[in-house]
Amino acid sequence: MRKITLCFLAFILIALPGFADEGMWIPMLLKKYNIEDMQKTGFKLTAEDIYDINQASLKDAVVGLGREGSPFQHFCTAEIVSDQGLMITNHHCAFGMIQAHSSLEHNYLRDGFWAKSLQEELMNPGTTASILVRMEDVTDKINAALNDNMSEQERAEKVKEISRKLEAEAVKGTNLQANIKPYFNGNQYFMSIFKIFRDVRLVGAPNSAIGKFGGDTDNWTWPRHTGDFSVLRIYAGPDNEPAAVSPNNVPYKPAKFFKVSARGVKEGDFTMVFGYPGTTNEYLTSYAIDQIANVEDPHKIKIRTAKLDVINAAMESDELLRIKYAAKAANVANAWKKWQGEIKGLDRFNTADNKRVLEQNFNQWAQANGKSQYIGLTDRYKELYAAREEYILAAAYAMEAGLNGAEVIGLARNIKGALEYFDKAEDKDKFKQTIKDYVTSFYKDYDPATDERILVEMLKLYNNKDLGEQWIPGVIRDIKGNNYERHAADVFKKSIFTHEERLLAFVDKLNAKTVKKLEKDPIYQMMEGIQNLRSEKINPELSRIERELVTLNRLWMAGLMEMQPDKVFYPDANSTLRIAYGKVSGYKALDAVYYTPYTTLKGIMEKDNPNIYDYDVPQKLRDLYKNRDFGPYTQDGEVPVCFIATNHTTGGNSGSPVLDAEGNLIGLNFDRAWEGVMSDMQYSPEICRNIAVDIRFVLFIIDKYAGAKHLIEEMEIIR
Template identity: 50%
Template structure:
């Protein structure tokens, strides 16, 4: 037993300090200084200037933030962009109805006139970035309180951003890096006229559904197409009928030769958030509090929604995007917890912390600044634990419930106690939008189940008072309470809500103040406001301050180590190689999947595996056009690029900078890479771009879109049709 423990500790120490190949999300403007030599050694054939430049067109000019949280890339000189099907899902759903079910059937604009406007959707291009740490921290001193520090930083940042965008139509933001030890300026150009061009049916774009989500092998055609429009001067403009397709500075050529094992790959996109420098205390809290309880709550939601969606086509459309969002994080958290446990993440961090403490105690100067840092963090995380649990249920089983969230729309009217015509009209619009994707029967089941979970899992001190009412008035029977809630509330149906708004007067306000749904929300929000919010804020602020100092110490302790900053939805480069992996003992996965695998999974009785007849016909005839490799259509591939949320839709590029795939997921065994990367298990999953073209051309018959693109091929292909 002692020998086993010694070996475990030895392995932890070894893996804690070794250099990890392919790990990192790197800042584009610093590639020349830190990464390009390594990239070229691994096969990259271009220069850092080809990736990021302010002096000439470069790859950065073809990559964008798509909407609020995904990445997209340009693939033609007419503003055509490709991103993931799940990134465009909300827009596809918005254009769908039972009569025009684009989620189920797909949609393809056969001309630019058929491309559909997407109000509220925009794309954002990076113009330039700059290290402004000195300017942002100007005037900041060690004697300042944290509040004074942040005020100074905010004031400086506003001035820097204002100067950077003066006399332009650009926008700017300043983001902290390394927990606020450095700051970078980002100047952006935003386009607001983006139109829906096409997407495959969900049986292709979401093939495998939630069962296959985060998993490998994968066979999902996860892509959708949109087009950016500009005014006659090629400048950003609001939607107008006479806008024209945007002519970009740069777009990606498409490589038609595919990928081979050990090929260089690069992902260029906007990863949202990672936490690679957390302490052991933070990881332990994730493993014991955050993940288990949020997983439990989302499992309840998924079970209820799945049954309802399978039983009713309209409900399936209404809740498709919601179900996808709920299940995406649920499955990710499960994989993350498994991965962190398998990697002994807590123990590895403890080894690092022991070394840090020894370094901190090595000199009087270090001891003064860093000596008490880790014990303080441990104490604060202990204090934070009950509030993290309370917050998990406040959110998952409280304010995130659809109808509870909708009740929040009415708060301004009720709390201000006055009739405001503009507020009423805006609320009418919000009500119409909300009820488009709402089913009362399904919602009631969700509210009943989640309130029961809240009641059963949270200490009474951190429960909303409405749960005490359920205990006393309804003898603990949550369903008895929700029966009355949905019977008496005027806000649980569109008809009742609109009737209130159409006849709004002083007596309406009095009715709303006593409405059961409003009282439910009021109770939940009051719990957060009076028992959770302030404590969370104080403790998290203390952690942020200490984490910044800890990060500063790590950088000082390992001066020769190259640290990459955590993701924060700024443009990053990740690079690695095409490779399979071994998820468990005795199992080995190759690096790609094919159309044959889709046919093998075909099951008309299961919605997520019901392969379209037309795709089966193409397979049976082997009618693959120019998109096959050795008689097969490749669907997806995996590589060792370090990615996270926000990288969805990112271009996956080869050594020549040509597009070989569209990133859309990670392998489940590697989802802990947001916190700890494992070179043997962490793989990003990409759609093979040739499969997307095959679907566009041979399945959809939209070859006019293919003609816009620049296809490059080293090796000629022989086209056969049986």
Template identity: 45%
Template sequence: MKFLKLLLLFVAFQMQAQQGGMWIPSMLKGMNESEMKSLGMKMSAQDIYDVNQSSLKDAIIHFNGGCTSEIISPKGLLLTNHHCGYGEIQKHSSVENDYLQDGFWAKDLASELPNPGMVATLIVSIHDVTTAVLEGVMQLPSEAEKQKRIQENIARVQATFPKEKWQDNRIRVFYEGNQYILFVTETFKDVRLVGAPPSSIGKFGSDTDNWVWPRHTGDFAMFRIYAGKDNKPAEYSKDNVPYTPKHFLPISLDGVAEGDFTMVFGFPGRTQEYLPAVAVEQIVNSLNPAKITIRDAALKVQDGFMRKDQAIKIQYASKYASVANYWKKWIGESQGLKKSNAVQIKKDFEKEFQNRVAKSGKSAEYGSLLANFEKNYQEIDQYALARDYFVETVLRNTELLSVGFRLYQLEQVFKARGEQAFTDRKNNTITSLEGFYKDFNAKVDEKVFEQLMALYTKNSPLLPTDIKALDIKKTTALVYGKSKLTSYKGTQELLKGDAKTVFKNLNKDAGYQLVKKLADNFYNTISPKYDEINLEIAALQRTYMKAQLELFPDGRYFPDANSTLRVTYGQVKGYSPSDAVYYEPVTHLEGVLEKYVPGDYEFDVPAKLIELINKKDYGQYAENGKMPVCFIATNHTTGGNSGSPAIDANGNLIGLNFDRVWEGTMSDIYYDPAICRNIMVDIRYVLFIVDKFANAKHLIDEMKLVHPKKQASTSK
């Protein structure tokens, strides 16, 4: 029986090795390259990453710090997700020109819309600098001293590593601090909106279909990188020209079939694949339920207002989508972790881990790791829960409190660094809050505040008596009736004058008084102890990772995602989420009409699209008379992979990654190849919308369209 358990563990691990993982593109040579070719890839590792010659990595863009995009023309045309560009589309929208509702398509370069503050970052080269970063670290006695030395070494290496003057050096941590890698980057600061479909296409299905398969969402938007006349990064200028890339992705018109090789290339945000079982239990049983409850309450309030008022709908569209995204993800994640029995699988692995520790004679080094994890996670539990309640209530979901917290930080800046630092920060805050208040509605936020503060005072641990005893209705009426934080003009008034005057006025304000009370409790009671225990957990996790690499030498361990450039590979494949249910891997445009609900904000369909469907006017983009919309595969993706290209065996663009299936959202913590699937827009649907729906054929003419499958069959 024990042998059978180990065999099953080994088989499961091998399946994950072939279908899971987020790999550093400069390190694919060898095992990964062989595995990719066994799945059908025709390229070499050098075709994917090369410093000296153009390669696929030269077309992959970190889009505005949070998503991925790819260059799809020799004129710097970018493709990313509609939801990645949603905030910018919203900023350009008004009730008169509602680009969220109607879409936007620039008819020429002069019509493309600038986006101040938006950036697009390219990776120039990747270098392992572990030895330099860990120099003089291991002999230090405490974890705090080690981390201080590491940060000093990182600063030194980043400052001295060779680069061009327009480039940057960025060092990121891998394998929980066992490896450090430096990325040489180029960041472009003139990125313009080129085109976006209406939300009835780009967000079709909206929150109901989010994280769900089958999917029929055309989640794409187009931007363009502009550069100086020397083709180097430059601030926005009307004299800038479209960027000429080293490489852009050709686009395949041949589509996908079950079993086809797929590679997703992008910037996954964060995973936690190597957590111990006790940490996963805490996420499932304590932290996720609390965050889900808070966001559920906020969303219900916002949705009620958005359905009744078009102006509020525009104001809150992007914010609502952002809040709803992880609310639904956490629900699916918790369900998936339970269904896949992730905690028990991790406990079984930990038994084998302890056996190997004993057999290797390393009990002194690693024998107490799991017991120490247990102790520290028990100690941190109430602090972690209190921290999540504060973050979700004060910083993320109640807008007045989040503004108040920014002003609270001003006070801390003054105390730590003096009047000049305060003045600089104050001026930046005033400028940035103008855009914030454009999309702020006090009536909406008042109701959100009332709901969330009731949950906070009732359920959050480590609150003092005076906060727990607050009369929420009276507090709500006081704050939103008296506080100047409810308007931009009022906030500007509070920030007039020198530091002494500002803090005198702030500390008389009802909203600020409450924020200060909440923040003081957080920083005095919650944060110090949380940080102390979390530092110990981080040290344990680093040692645990090192031990796994040592004790399982034949294992395949990819580094957790950390918003750096990664490759994940797999195959187009359907899946069975439950008994007697099987999902095909491709959806078609007929499914849009099946979901169509006239006038519904989630499932309405533009009249022109209905006309094209009825006429079957799909042009060259259809397959056997049907228009593919989305497909799924076994690529291991996460947040940050939104907008990542799905690339075929020959290096051509076949799709645009935008989501995962709900049953597999736990892949940030535990990847199960049976049910984990990423969701992509079929590139042919993108082209169809641009060409036939938007009449923007001039954009199609920029691209290089290819038929790799037809070419391969002809050459045989």
């Protein structure tokens, strides 16, 4: 019976194309692969309306938010909603900006921020806004320089060399920037060409009691009642072209902006998410899935749980510490909660077993058809992942409990990295000032007592029976009697890295001799011990294994596509512009638990609890609800807050526009339902849901709560 079931499942896996809701599709290829299906499911526009290089299209209103130095690695998406460069994105995407401008006197996290004029909008140096100009398939040009005799490292170097050449040629004589990335595990390459703006300003943000309502308690869950939005603006030079941050810049006039639909959505309506998803791994083998679910995720969860316990206790004890650690806590908790849902989802949908069925069928196909290049491929996967396990576990502890554990370890690491360039610096005083500015910035949101407690917990976790002694840095392994509290207290007392004044004084006197003195600092020694373990024992072998896995992954992907010639594959997310489409839909989360696809302001009031920080509703919002002062932003008598749909999304899609069948903005993507976060590795239309804040709630808060009617007037709203 088992054999028949496996064979039947294998047939299903091969014979059926991906579900309509599944996939992150390349905009320039929609006309070839997707537009007919999109139109059958309700879409009313054409492929050219979405992506066109000869005239304005929807792509021109989608913005990738990045950082100076890595503008192509988009951390979030935003959308332009006016002819003056006004953008909307998530509150959590702009959280760092809001926090950076906050203080005890002007606590924008607690109180919100709304600029009454252009002059009051706040600059955010270092933030970039990228708008795609066009894409180009450059696979043939890159493959022409490659051959089968190259090692993986030689191949990677050649790809990088050719890519840089093609990128430079593509933008020569322009102010554009190009970036080539691999697709389908390196079987295909596309070049994206961008116009990148560097003057992005904060226009408005609700207080965290709205923008982060539910906090980490509700993160990754449905039902959700979070007004996760903020308002930004792109500024350009007088010629409407990208310019350095300057008070002389003016609002950008876009080629296209989204009309905002206040007409609402209902269950079954077509929806489309247009944005920059970060990373997915849909084509992993069973060996990778097993290792993630049984080794990597459980240990990383344990480490972050300990860190969060300390941070949350500190935040509960003091309002200033809450300001300092709000963004840090959110950053730590985000992946922590996702990993937990990931494990449950992979188990619930038998992902590893399904992968094993596919691998069995792949092997049979390769043998039957004489595909010698694929025979033995899965056996080699098995060997490599078996060898990888101890190294990936050691790497997880080195990063999560070590370099990213106590913040002061990361500070020492960054200072060390900077000092490596000290001798080469022509202007030593300027170099010192740069380091001092970094130190001052670090200590602005740092509490030594909290970090000392984090270090104690991280040291305890390193004493782990699953982690062999050879993977514990000697400086930690040698702590006498495992007296971690006393050791941490001693380290924090002696180190210059735990005292701002000492560290700034050290930088002032910086020279070749003083740099050597750092080697005796206990925090520096701990950081060095972890770094050396990584560089000498962990990384060399782990990198060797990973390089071979890159080769296998490329071969595996090519084999799957060859075995299933009638299936339309979509490439894994890689922080490039993609389309995902589906429909508004509820789902069955558990036995006897069915979630409808909408939430309303009524639900916020039902959660209201002044004694719980995450659920303390602002009094003004209570008053608006009590007086039923909702304006034109209701559906069935209530203000809609959030909705869910079957769009396939991931990190990086935060802030992405959720569009209706006519391409109008109906919401902002900001999360996924916890039961389906395994969608990065296996999408299931039964349970995978993206969560969006309804644009009517955004308009309601801007208009009725914040009183920023000038922003409402700036948008083109369809009622």
